[in-house]
Amino acid sequence: MYRTILLAYDGTTEGRLALREGARLAQICNAEVVLLAVVDMSIGASMAGTAVPYASPYDMDEYKKILDEGVARLKRMGLSPRARFETGDPADRIVTVANYVQADLVVVGHHKYGLLSRWLHPSVTAALVDRLSCSLLIARHEVEDADLFAAGETG
Secondary structure, eight states: OSSSEEEOSSSSHHHHHHOOOOOOHHHTTTTTEEEEEEOOOHHHHHHTTTTTOOGGGHHHHHHHHHHHHHHHHHHTTOOOOOEEEEEHHHHHEEEHHHHTTTOSSEEEEEOOOOHHHHHHSSHHHHHHTTTOEEEEEOOOOOOHHHHHHHHHHHH
């Protein structure tokens, strides 16, 4: 049974799926939930086109709104999450926070890319597999481009 679940959240459709799946598990297990948003501040991240691009200090309020959105979604599901906002390499920050909160499970969304895109956008999930000392759940859902755009607008 899971006692502490860390949900990595970026506001994307895949991130929302991970949030929902992790929240459902937390409800079943009566687990504590830690919601984590990580913004990669490196210029390389913006050039690679990550889900959460390079952020200037002026963008931070926008990214904190994404975290607040996730907290609100979890509260509507009857959970009382602890929220954390971090900057840095997403994989590094997820591992560090997972260790700090003694997470039993980390839940992340999967962003599907083709071979070339995967080479240009190294997978945070792949980096986590060998580095986490707890279980990892990868929430995955195939969506069409039109559905992805619509979900981002209404979700």
